[in-house]
Amino acid sequence: MGQKLVGILLNAAVHGGVPRLKTGQESLANYEEAAAAYGLTPCFLKLSGIDTKSGFSRAYIKGPHGYRSQIIPTPEVIHNRAIYDPGSSGVQRLLRQGIQVYNICNRYGKDQIHGLLEQNQELQTFLPVTSAGMSGLKEMMDSYPDLILKPCRGSVGNGVMRLTRISGAGQWKWSYSPSGSRRWYSVPVNQGAIPRALRARLSSVPYLVQERIPLAEINGRPFDLRITVQRGWGGDWQVTGMFAKLAAPGGFVSNIARGGEALNSSFALEKAFPGEAAARIRMSVLSLSLAIARELEQSLPGLADIGLDIGITGSGRLYFIECNGRDQRYGFQKAGLGSVWKESYRRPMGYARYLYEEAARHNSY
Incomplete structure (x- = not known):
């Protein structure tokens, strides 16, 4: 395999940390090792450093003295690890130049992903009942005793709230966590007089309102599964691995950034279910994850690397919770799954090699 450049597109803040090896959860060493396995050289880019007119870019490439900024021909294949709004003009310019x-x-x-999956009749059964906004909240409070409220654009559990009915007379408990805090606060709520603070939250940004899934628990702590689904060399979707996210004691959000704990998924499933049931659930989760990825790729161009959160009830029923377009991967390391953590970098680099080979094959016709 001839050596080729593969671009890793980062947000400006992360990109600026490359020469100091300060890139947060992005492992530069894993990228180097994974790319080398496919005859690729990773170069780390930011959008403002790419000049589509000249066809050249400023990028960090590792050399004998660490990472140095260089001017290089813009790579023909780029793995986007940055957060941009859908339809970003910078990314669209790259696509128009023929860059993959x-x-x-x-x-x-979250509302967009839910809507796409809802169109697939076979996947509908795995979706929690969902509504939106204040009108949706009032309808859901009439029908369900336990609700989760999620900002449509939130991440790592920020902004998630819970409403739990505590009596048949319209009395509820509202649980929330202030921004940047891991502490949870609860206040009583009357269904007929929603507090101004809660109404303000729901009106400030779009929110989903969902029935709360009664998740399986380990020692009274609910957990769900994070499944990394990626396209690798050959182009097909594959499950790279999964780990369990266990909520903090007394909490209901499993995100690691909100105090959750990463566990080996086999350990978690076998703690919560008998051995045969645990194995059956694991296989069902794998099958569901692949079905979700294949459904989403029909409507989301360029999808190749996602993290799915799947919930399991105490009776073993599966529910789709959400899709993460930039899977952080570090949960594998925290769960003691170092080889899977490395594989989660290796597979996207295999997909980059596949795209190069497909382009060469097409150009040879």
């Missing part, structure tokens, strides 16, 4: 960008958009609204 995969994971073109990394942040989709």
Whole structure:
């Protein structure tokens, strides 16, 4: 395999940390090792450093003395690890130049993803009942005793709230966490007089209102599964791995950034279910994850690397929770799954090699 450049497109803040090896959850070493396995050289880009008119870009490439900024021909294949709004003009310019960008958009609204999956009759059964906004909240409070409220554009559990009915006379408990805090606060709410603070939150940004899934628990702590689904060499979707996210004691949000704990998924499933049931659930989760990825790619161009959150009830029923367009991957490391963590970098680099080979094959005709 001839050595070729593969672009890794980062947000400006992360990109600026490359020469100091300060890139947050992005492992530069994993990118180097994974790309080398496919005869590729990774170069780390930011959108403002790409000049589509000249065809050249400023990028960080590793050399004998660490990462240095260089002017290079813009790579023909770029893996997007940055967050841009759908239809970003910068990304669209790259596509018009014939550059193959995969994971073109990394942040989709929860409402958009739910709407796409809802169109597939076979997947509808895995979706929690969902509504939106204040009108949706009032309808859902009439029908369900336990609700989760999620900002459509939120991430790592920020802005998630819970409403739990505590009596048959319209009395509820509202649980929320202030921005940047891991502490949860609860206040009583009367269904007929929603507090101004809650109404303000729902009116400030779009919110989904969903029935709360009664998740399986380990020692009284609910958990769900994060499944990394990626396209690799050959182009087909594959499940790279999964781990369990266990909510903090007394919490209901499993996000690691909100105090959750990453566990080996096999350990978590076998703690919550008998051995045979745990194995059956695991296989069902794998099958569902692939079905979701294949459905989403029909409507989301360039999709190639996603993280899915799947919930399991105590009775073993599966529910789709959400799709993460920029899977952070570090949960594998925290769960003690170092080889899977490395594989989650290796597979996208295999997909880059596949795109190069497909382009060469097409050009040879």
